Amino acid sequence: xxxxxxxxxxxxxxxxxxxxxxxxxxxxxxxxxxxxxDDALIPAMAEAGRRFETDExxxxxxxxxxxxxxxxxALLSPLLGAGSSSHAGSVVIATVQGDLHDIxxxxxxxxxxxxxxxxVDLGTDVAPEEMVAAIREHRPxxxxxxxxxxxxxxxxxxxIEAIEAAGLRDQVxxxxxxxxxxxxxxxxFGADAYADNANxxxxxxxxxxxxx
Amino acid sequence: MTSTLIDELxxxxxxxxxxxxxxxxxxxxxxxxxxxxxxxxxxxxRVEAVARSYVDAGSRIILTNTFQANRFALREASGDVVxxxxxxxxISRRAAxxxxxVFGSIGPSNKMLITGEIDERELREAFSEQAExxxxxxxxxxxxxxxxxxxxxxxxxxAAKATGLPVVACMTFDTGKQKSRTMMGVTPEQASDGLAEAxxxxxxxxxxxxxxxxxxxxxAIAAVTDLPVWIxxxxxxxxxxxxxxxxxxxxxxxxxxxxxxxxxxxxFIGGCCGTNPDFIAAMSRVLHTPDx
Numbered sequence: 001x002x003x004x005x006x007x008x009x010x011x012x013x014x015x016x017x018x019x020x021x022x023x024x025x026x027x028x029x030x031x032x033x034x035x036x037x038d039d040a041l042i043p044a045m046a047e048a049g050r051r052f053e054t055d056e057x058x059x060x061x062x063x064x065x066x067x068x069x070x071x072x073x074a075l076l077s078p079l080l081g082a083g084s085s086s087h088a089g090s091v092v093i094a095t096v097q098g099d100l101h102d103i104x105x106x107x108x109x110x111x112x113x114x115x116x117x118x119x120v121d122l123g124t125d126v127a128p129e130e131m132v133a134a135i136r137e138h139r140p141x142x143x144x145x146x147x148x149x150x151x152x153x154x155x156x157x158x159x160i161e162a163i164e165a166a167g168l169r170d171q172v173x174x175x176x177x178x179x180x181x182x183x184x185x186x187x188x189f190g191a192d193a194y195a196d197n198a199n200x201x202x203x204x205x206x207x208x209x210x211x212x
Numbered sequence: 213m214t215s216t217l218i219d220e221l222x223x224x225x226x227x228x229x230x231x232x233x234x235x236x237x238x239x240x241x242x243x244x245x246x247x248x249x250x251x252x253x254x255x256x257x258r259v260e261a262v263a264r265s266y267v268d269a270g271s272r273i274i275l276t277n278t279f280q281a282n283r284f285a286l287r288e289a290s291g292d293v294v295x296x297x298x299x300x301x302x303i304s305r306r307a308a309x310x311x312x313x314v315f316g317s318i319g320p321s322n323k324m325l326i327t328g329e330i331d332e333r334e335l336r337e338a339f340s341e342q343a344e345x346x347x348x349x350x351x352x353x354x355x356x357x358x359x360x361x362x363x364x365x366x367x368x369x370x371a372a373k374a375t376g377l378p379v380v381a382c383m384t385f386d387t388g389k390q391k392s393r394t395m396m397g398v399t400p401e402q403a404s405d406g407l408a409e410a411x412x413x414x415x416x417x418x419x420x421x422x423x424x425x426x427x428x429x430x431x432a433i434a435a436v437t438d439l440p441v442w443i444x445x446x447x448x449x450x451x452x453x454x455x456x457x458x459x460x461x462x463x464x465x466x467x468x469x470x471x472x473x474x475x476x477x478x479x480f481i482g483g484c485c486g487t488n489p490d491f492i493a494a495m496s497r498v499l500h501t502p503d504x
Binding site: 086098 | 246327397
């Protein structure tokens with residue numbers, strides 16, 4: 001059975017057309033959708049993430065791999081039976097109030113989707129009350145907050161405090177990221193975790209929602 | 213590709229540029245969430261005070277408060293973009309007087325070509341709009357800065373060159389174990405080659421992971437180009453103390469790196485995040501002290 005290793009390779013190198021084609025062939029060959037996801041797509045994204053952390057891959061490579069895994073998932077998701085969700089968990093993600101930078105946040109969204117999370121992206125300059133409303137509406141397990149600037153990262157504790165004041169803090173885990181942040185600041189701001197890069201964000205997301 | 217103005221500037225040794233503007237405007241009351249560039253229209257006097265503080269500190273080139281004044285960040289019709297950029301150049305020009313040069317600042321779009329959220333035509337139009345407005349405001353040159361994607365930087369350089377002004381192009385190297393790649397994986401050598409090919413008159417690096425990581429980047433850029441090199445480094449990495457942002461590199465510590473940077477090829481030197489007029493004044497003292 002060489003289809004799964006080929007699909008794995010297509011995702012690692014970020015060829016979305018090939019990934020879609022090979023996913024189709026896997027389905028035709030009678031492989032279970034969950035097997036295709038677990039044995040090719042998810043390990044491939046993990047490998048792309050590993051290469052990212054060791055400076056073999058950079059942001060464009062990750063985006064290409066993310067696109068390839070999504071091409072595969074698009075074909076597989078409709079085939080997954082009721083009850084067996086394709087989602088590892090759900091996330092509401094945003095760049096905090098006052099900050100218009102969305103590259104890091106978008107990259108994390110791509111990687112989380114690639115890893116099987118359902119992602120609701122609120123965009124940039126998201127006010128604390130908008131986040132609170134989105135948590136009420138989407139009931140995510142995880143909230144992701146991004147900030148690029150030292151001046152805007154202070155909107156993070158404001159957002160977390162608003163979630164707390166709304167009585168929703170126990171229902172969600174909060175993951176933060178961005179250049180001015182670190183573990184210590186995550187603790188100080190009342191977040192549950194900090195991620196240094198998009199791959200670390202996926203790892204942290206799995207840990208926070210209790211998968212693996 | 214040489215520019216007479218650039219030749220004149222570098223002929224006399226290292227050229228001091230300016231430091232950070234955003235933090236200076238926050239000190240003057242810029243509220244959180246207001247794009248600093250908007251102050252060019254609403255509070256030109258305060259922007260001019262920042263520009264003037266760098267002139268007084270010894271900058272020979274000051275930039276403009278237009279780093280984010282592109283149509284994407286401003287989310288508005290092009291009239292506002294043009295007015296903000298033109299005003300930015302005019303404000304710096306007023307502060308600069310006769311002897312100091314004004315280089316208009318153009319930052320990244322913060323959109324990514326590779327994801328398809330934006331295309332080359334849209335970027336080209338946006339950069340042209342900004343560059344033309346800066347030229348209309350009487351800038352002496354244009355600085356493309358904080359770029360991470362070489363394709364985007366190339367479009368910006370080409371748009372800026374079309375104004376006929378000299379163009380400085382620099383990228384931000386803050387990624388990887390050695391902090392020697394841009395976020396998009398571009399190496400200093402690739403940046404230097406690519407930006408020169410796009411028509412830049414000066415190439416270099418700005419922002420990044422602190423002044424102690426910038427010398428190897430500067431050396432790598434200088435090694436592959438004959439063009440002058442532009443370096444504006446951060447004052448270390450920001451720390452948070454009692455919810456106040458603090459940069460721990462002092463002006464004196466920062467200025468210590470000046471000589472090393474010049475030795476590895478820097479022709480234009482200034483500061484980025486965490487720096488202020490004191491940093492420029494400290495470097496000016498080093499430059500003007502014999503054997504400093």
